[in-house]
Amino acid sequence: MCNTDCMARNIRFLLLPALVFLNQALPAWAAPTMGEVLAASKPSDWRPLDPADTLYVELPTGRIIIELKAGFAPLHVANIKTLVRARYFDGLPVLRVQENYVAQWGDPENRHPIPSGVGKIAPEFDSPLPPHMAFTRLPDGDVYAPEVGFSDGVPVARSAKLHLTWLAHCYGMVGVGRDLDVESGSGAEMYVVIGHAPRHLDRNVALVGRVVKGMELLSSLPRGSMEMGFYAKNETPLPINSIRLEADVPPLERTPLEVLRTDTPTFAALIESRRNRPEEFFKVKAERIELCNVPIPVRPRK
Amino acid sequence: MCNTDCMARNIRFLLLPALVFLNQALPAWAAPTMGEVLAASKPSDWRPLDPADTLYVELPTGRIIIELKAGFAPLHVANIKTLVRARYFDGLPVLRVQENYVAQWGDPENRHPIPSGVGKIAPEFDSPLPPHMAFTRLPDGDVYAPEVGFSDGVPVARSAKLHLTWLAHCYGMVGVGRDLDVESGSGAEMYVVIGHAPRHLDRNVALVGRVVKGMELLSSLPRGSMEMGFYAKNETPLPINSIRLEADVPPLERTPLEVLRTDTPTFAALIESRRNRPEEFFKVKAERIELCNVPIPVRPRK
Numbered sequence: 001m002c003n004t005d006c007m008a009r010n011i012r013f014l015l016l017p018a019l020v021f022l023n024q025a026l027p028a029w030a031a032p033t034m035g036e037v038l039a040a041s042k043p044s045d046w047r048p049l050d051p052a053d054t055l056y057v058e059l060p061t062g063r064i065i066i067e068l069k070a071g072f073a074p075l076h077v078a079n080i081k082t083l084v085r086a087r088y089f090d091g092l093p094v095l096r097v098q099e100n101y102v103a104q105w106g107d108p109e110n111r112h113p114i115p116s117g118v119g120k121i122a123p124e125f126d127s128p129l130p131p132h133m134a135f136t137r138l139p140d141g142d143v144y145a146p147e148v149g150f151s152d153g154v155p156v157a158r159s160a161k162l163h164l165t166w167l168a169h170c171y172g173m174v175g176v177g178r179d180l181d182v183e184s185g186s187g188a189e190m191y192v193v194i195g196h197a198p199r200h201l202d203r204n205v206a207l208v209g210r211v212v213k214g215m216e217l218l219s220s221l222p223r224g225s226m227e228m229g230f231y232a233k234n235e236t237p238l239p240i241n242s243i244r245l246e247a248d249v250p251p252l253e254r255t256p257l258e259v260l261r262t263d264t265p266t267f268a269a270l271i272e273s274r275r276n277r278p279e280e281f282f283k284v285k286a287e288r289i290e291l292c293n294v295p296i297p298v299r300p301r302k
Numbered sequence: 303m304c305n306t307d308c309m310a311r312n313i314r315f316l317l318l319p320a321l322v323f324l325n326q327a328l329p330a331w332a333a334p335t336m337g338e339v340l341a342a343s344k345p346s347d348w349r350p351l352d353p354a355d356t357l358y359v360e361l362p363t364g365r366i367i368i369e370l371k372a373g374f375a376p377l378h379v380a381n382i383k384t385l386v387r388a389r390y391f392d393g394l395p396v397l398r399v400q401e402n403y404v405a406q407w408g409d410p411e412n413r414h415p416i417p418s419g420v421g422k423i424a425p426e427f428d429s430p431l432p433p434h435m436a437f438t439r440l441p442d443g444d445v446y447a448p449e450v451g452f453s454d455g456v457p458v459a460r461s462a463k464l465h466l467t468w469l470a471h472c473y474g475m476v477g478v479g480r481d482l483d484v485e486s487g488s489g490a491e492m493y494v495v496i497g498h499a500p501r502h503l504d505r506n507v508a509l510v511g512r513v514v515k516g517m518e519l520l521s522s523l524p525r526g527s528m529e530m531g532f533y534a535k536n537e538t539p540l541p542i543n544s545i546r547l548e549a550d551v552p553p554l555e556r557t558p559l560e561v562l563r564t565d566t567p568t569f570a571a572l573i574e575s576r577r578n579r580p581e582e583f584f585k586v587k588a589e590r591i592e593l594c595n596v597p598i599p600v601r602p603r604k
Contacts, residue, residue: 001404001507002530003479003491099518100473102303125586143442143592171402171498177305180582189305195521196473196498196594200579203586205303216401216525223518228304277502280482284427284505290445292498 002281031278037269038260038297045266046258047153048301049212051246053077055084056255057214058241059094064214065246065255066174069154072167073206075121076176079187080208084243086115088188093237094221098229100196103218104177105240106189114188123182124206126166129158133165134263138271140288144168144199148291150262154210155291157202167207170197170292174209194219197292212257212298256301270297304583333580339571340562340599347568348560349455350603351514353548355379357386358557359516360543361396366516367548367557368476371456374469375508377423378478381489382510386545388417390490395539396523400531402498405520406479407542408491416490425484426508428468431460435467436565440573442590446470446501450593452564456512457593459504469509472499472594476511496521499594514559514600558603572599 032040049067057064070077083089089105092112097103135156137149145157148168155168167173173193178185185206192211211218221238224231231237246254260267275289334342351369359366372379385391391407394414399405437458439451447459450470457470469475475495480487487508494513513520523540526533533539548556562569577591 001477001479001493001503003481106305140445144588144590175303177303179305182585191303200588201303204584219401220522220524222522282506283484286446286502288446
């Protein structure tokens with residue numbers, strides 16, 4: 001880990017525009033850093049978030065933005081949109097924050113009525129492997145799944161043998177809490193991974209999307225002191241002011257973002273730059289990368 | 303992820319004393335949960351922390367306890383003890399908290415003199431593989447290293463080909479920041495991993511120990527808004543009141559802890575219970591576990 005002097009150097013290095021400009025002409029020993037890869041990216045390497053699939057979670061401390069991935073869990077995402085449009089979540093607390101695990105919100109005291117149309121749904125914990133699936137495969141394997149990589153901007157695992165694909169529980173992924181019954185996850189309780197990837201949850205719960213902005217508002221919440229991170233009576237859970245679909249927010253109040261496409265040569269170059277770490281600091285290059293260590297860059301829409 | 307109803311069930315389940323009592327007699331389909339494994343542990347499965355290798359980091363919000371592992375980085379640990387005994391860290395800030403990465407303290411403004419005896423030391427980023435090393439090997443492989451497991455209570459990687467072993471950058475591991483020069487990490491800047499395991503740092507910095515209590519005091523700190531999580535002028539870093547060796551703290555002010563030994567059948571059973579998750583909630587058992595997902599239990603000394 002860089003100490004303070006080293007960081008000052010690195011910041012200067014990252015800002016060196018000549019290296020970015022010369023990206024294509026760099027010799028092999030000077031493979032581009034991630035910063036250089038991004039600086040050299042084209043506008044078409046980025047895709048805007050779709051306002052119809054983007055949630056704004058408004059906390060007293062700021063806005064969290066979630067990209068929903070309806071392709072992996074259409075019924076759950078539909079339920080969540082119904083709940084959001086009924087303002088079901090507004091005023092509910094972030095009811096538990098468990099160290100190195102998850103932050104979760106919901107309505108354990110049943111204060112808010114569940115809107116009609118939201119009920120039991122099929123599990124959607126994994127899906128049949130489609131015949132044609134955009135998939136940027138990682139070359140270094142995975143402890144939990146036969147194959148891992150990225151599809152449509154999210155970390156994905158697959159098994160050709162099982163003919164299945166599923167979203168992976170990486171940091172920042174958003175899921176739907178359920179009871180022991182696999183059909184009991186309506187969408188009325190949602191959680192976000194705030195710790196080391198709990199991949200044992202893969203294929204056991206429905207993941208519905210990824211936090212693309214504002215993770216630090218959840219990860220820095222005080223942990224609840226009770227079992228599983230629930231707050232004790234003398235601890236005050238943070239209330240959620242509201243959750244809205246971006247499409248329902250007036251344009252001037254939106255935070256337009258774009259995400260690096262994961263089916264581009266630029267993203268492939270980013271993976272390589274993270275596998276090999278050209279920065280001088282790294283004396284031993286891992287030459288490998290694990291799924292949840294690959295950043296998926298997000299920036300203000302240009 | 304369990305929703306609230308499910309958690310109520312699980313808490314009841316965990317507390318069911320009959321299951322613990324019957325542990326030895328349970329049929330195969332009812333393999334013990336981690337809670338049951340721990341409840342059935344013997345006193346000899348646990349080892350006390352050594353006060354001479356235990357740091358108390360006193361923050362205004364509470365005490366963080368670090369177990370130093372001098373066996374893996376003797377020179378760095380010696381430097382840290384010299385710095386601690388000179389009260390070098392007292393009053394210094396947690397100067398950066400970077401989202402999903404590290405919290406780090408040190409003295410970038412050189413306010414405190416470095417005590418004599420603390421200077422450049424050999425890197426200690428990895429060590430020769432000893433001929434006899436207590437090592438509980440994980441069976442499911444690793445993306446970054448040929449072999450991983452636990453040695454003396456910490457996550458370890460090894461390579462028989464390289465004849466090397468090294469500590470792994472899992473959540474809660476403590477390292478020493480350095481400049482580009484590999485000999486520049488004196489111990490005067492320390493960091494703690496607060497996010498998904500940044501294993502690319504393995505073999506590039508000296509890890510010196512593990513946080514065994516109080517991680518939530520670091521992980522819930524507000525992130526600095528500047529590059530690399532440094533705090534801006536209008537943000538107030540948390541000051542460290544003091545860092546002390548447990549041996550130098552009066553007995554009545556100590557927090558005596560013990561750690562589950564990682565060279566015991568109980569720890570092997572814990573690993574199995576985490577690989578296979580006997581809890582009813584898990585419909586698809588991972589049957590695998592990744593190094594940084596294995597908990598190393600700590601409890602008040604009995």
